[in-house]
Amino acid sequence: MTTAHQQHALPSYLNPDDLGPWGVYLQQIDRVTPHLGNLSRWVETLKRPKRILTVDVPIERDDGSIAHYEGYRVQHNMSRGPGKGGVRFHQDVTLSEVMALSAWMTVKNAAVNVPYGGAKGGIRVDPKTLSRGELQRLTRRYTSEISLIIGPNKDIPAPDVNTNEQVMAWMMDSYAMIEGNLSTGVVTGKPISLGGSLGRREATGRGVFVTGREAAIKRGVEIHGARVAIQGFGNVGGVAATMFADAGAKVVAVQDHTGTVVHQGGLDIARLHQHVAECGSVTGFPGAEAFLERDAFWDIESEILIPAALEQQITADNAPRIRTKIILEGANGPTTPEADDILTDKDVLIVPDVLANAGGVTVSYFEWVQDFSSFFWSEDEINARLTRIMQDAFNAVWSVSQEKKVTLRTATFILACTRVLQAREVRGLYP
Numbered sequence: 001m002t003t004a005h006q007q008h009a010l011p012s013y014l015n016p017d018d019l020g021p022w023g024v025y026l027q028q029i030d031r032v033t034p035h036l037g038n039l040s041r042w043v044e045t046l047k048r049p050k051r052i053l054t055v056d057v058p059i060e061r062d063d064g065s066i067a068h069y070e071g072y073r074v075q076h077n078m079s080r081g082p083g084k085g086g087v088r089f090h091q092d093v094t095l096s097e098v099m100a101l102s103a104w105m106t107v108k109n110a111a112v113n114v115p116y117g118g119a120k121g122g123i124r125v126d127p128k129t130l131s132r133g134e135l136q137r138l139t140r141r142y143t144s145e146i147s148l149i150i151g152p153n154k155d156i157p158a159p160d161v162n163t164n165e166q167v168m169a170w171m172m173d174s175y176a177m178i179e180g181n182l183s184t185g186v187v188t189g190k191p192i193s194l195g196g197s198l199g200r201r202e203a204t205g206r207g208v209f210v211t212g213r214e215a216a217i218k219r220g221v222e223i224h225g226a227r228v229a230i231q232g233f234g235n236v237g238g239v240a241a242t243m244f245a246d247a248g249a250k251v252v253a254v255q256d257h258t259g260t261v262v263h264q265g266g267l268d269i270a271r272l273h274q275h276v277a278e279c280g281s282v283t284g285f286p287g288a289e290a291f292l293e294r295d296a297f298w299d300i301e302s303e304i305l306i307p308a309a310l311e312q313q314i315t316a317d318n319a320p321r322i323r324t325k326i327i328l329e330g331a332n333g334p335t336t337p338e339a340d341d342i343l344t345d346k347d348v349l350i351v352p353d354v355l356a357n358a359g360g361v362t363v364s365y366f367e368w369v370q371d372f373s374s375f376f377w378s379e380d381e382i383n384a385r386l387t388r389i390m391q392d393a394f395n396a397v398w399s400v401s402q403e404k405k406v407t408l409r410t411a412t413f414i415l416a417c418t419r420v421l422q423a424r425e426v427r428g429l430y431p
Contacts (some may be wrong), residue, residue, distance in 0.1 A: 021100035021311055027337045032413040035404060039421040046106070046417060049099055050117075051075040055145035057123055059137040069125045069138065073146040075155055076102035076118040079423040082153055083119030084109060084361060086160025086189075087167070089138075093122035097311070104332055105361070108354040110416035112393045114365040119155050121146065127162045139167050143174035150175070152185035152371075158364050159189040161310070165201075169194055185371040188364035197367035198379040200360075203386060204330070205239025205308075207359020210390040211351050212244070212304060212328045218398060219349055221325055224248035226303040227264075229324070231255045233282055236330040236357065237308030238273060245269040249304070254282055255297045257309075261288035262300065298322055307334035308357075314339045322348070329353035344407055352409035354416065355397055362389050 019026065026047060033043050057069040072095055075083040085105040098120045106118025123142055127135055149155055159168055168187045172194060176182045184195035192198065199206075216223050226249045230237045233256045241251050250266030258281035261267065268287045275285045283291065292300075298318040305322065307313050308330030314322070319339035327343065327350045329335065335343070335350065343350060363386055370376045377385075401411035 020094060020096035021333055022096040022103075024312070024333060024337060025100045025103045028409070028413060029417070031337075031410055032417055035406070035410070035414045036417060036421065039418060039425065042421045042424050043417075045077065045079075045421065045424050046103070049074050049076045049102060050078055051149065052095070052099070053146060053149055054095065055142070057138060057142045057145060059134060059141055061134060062131050069123050071121070071123040071142045071145060072098045073121040073149060073155070073157075074098045074102040074119060075149065076120075077106040077420060077424075078117035078119075078155075079420055079427060080110060081115040081117055082151075083155035084114075084116035084158070084364065085118055085120040086158045087121035087123075087142075087163050087171075088161035089123050089125050089127045089135075089163055089167075090161050091124060091126040093124040098122045100311075101332055104354055106420060107413060107416040108358045108361060110419040111354050111397070111412050112358045112362055112389055113419070114362060116156075116361070116365065119157075120160075121157055122160075135167075136170055139170040140174040143171045144178060147175055147178045150186060152183050152368070156185065156364070156368060157187050158361070165189060165191045165196065168196075185368050188367040190367070195367070195371045197363055197370055197376070197382060199382040199386070200363045200367055201235065202239045203363035204236045204357050204360035205241075206243060206383065206386060207362065207390050208236060208240040208306060208308070208328050208330045208356050209243040209247075210359070210387050211356045211394050212240075212306075212326065213247070214391060214394040214398075215326050215328070215349055215351050216304070219325055221303050225250065227252045227301065228304045228306065229253040229297070229300050229302040230306045230308060230330075231297060231313060231334075232306075232308035232331060233272070233276060234308070236360075237306060238276075240306055240308065240328075240330060241269045242273070244304070252302060253292075253297060253300045255294070255309075256282045258283040259294065260292040260297045260300075261285045262290040262292060263288055265289075304328060306330050309334070312336055314343075316342060319343050322346075324348060327351065328356045330357050332357065340407070340409065350408060351394075352412050355393060355408065355412045358393065359386055359390060362386055 053073045055071045057071045102120035109116040168190045190196035228251045253262045261282045301323040305324040306328045311333035314335040316338040319342040397411045
């Protein structure tokens, strides 16, 4: 049930009876508020995005017709630094989703203590329906529409769902044309040839693995031989699968948008990657014992479960069926608050998205720093720095959770929101 208090914390054109992902985020803030002490007087700051930009993105299609798409860029909070967050192209993008994702970026950046605020962008479009030329025109027009609020010291976009290095290159070039000078730091996740960072593509999946390894130590789970089930086999789930398999774990199940493949002895992840590259999905993988319907994925027993697809996948409906010890949230917002409570009651340790998948933004920060200095680090240096930051962040969150007897999610929010609101308080209000 939405309270009147919450209704004031969103734009009037969102449906107060169905807040979507933004409603999930508001519940998370309500849960952390009692732990914020005197800083709680600033908590409304976290419930109100600093800036919401909705844009029309018209393009000329290859057939000469004109198509219009709705785009967003939301800057949630910039008390600790410029906005930072990805841009997604997906047919189900909504303002509520982009608002929530921008807010989770605020928390995520503060949790790993990188000097960024939270932002996010998106266009409601199915990119598979566009040619390469149409996709480029869409990207460039969207960049021009949001160019007044982005910049290397203002707000730095990055890849997200259905966007990649090429899209970032188009965004960087478009911004350079508008500004009349090349600012490589305006986006991260760029090609190496344009100032991108080594290790960026694997960073989010690597961060999931590092936090998973730390969580396993705390829970007494031996990674070697542990059964791992992964939803999503893209840039996050695919990399995490490889790293867990290399560490001796058995990846017993992988699900993508087409179906689920299972092998209790452990899937051959290298061969599965090759199959997906050739066929476009995990379906039909000859190394699988079984192919399951989508919902049956949640019945697979494991030691480690990694939801690395989209938000709100683990719900009150399927949470009672989940049999695992540790959940590593590779996706953003994959677990609803109701499911969170059910799993916590079952003694499942959940490493939340705002901690588990922060590896990507951490290496984006490294890329941004390297662009400013025009001095680039080796991949070994980057991976070592990432591992140290993720380990330190996990251990800091673990200490808060043990001290205050709260879940890792609440502990992460306590640590991050305290940092954000301390910055807000000491900066004061202008004018």
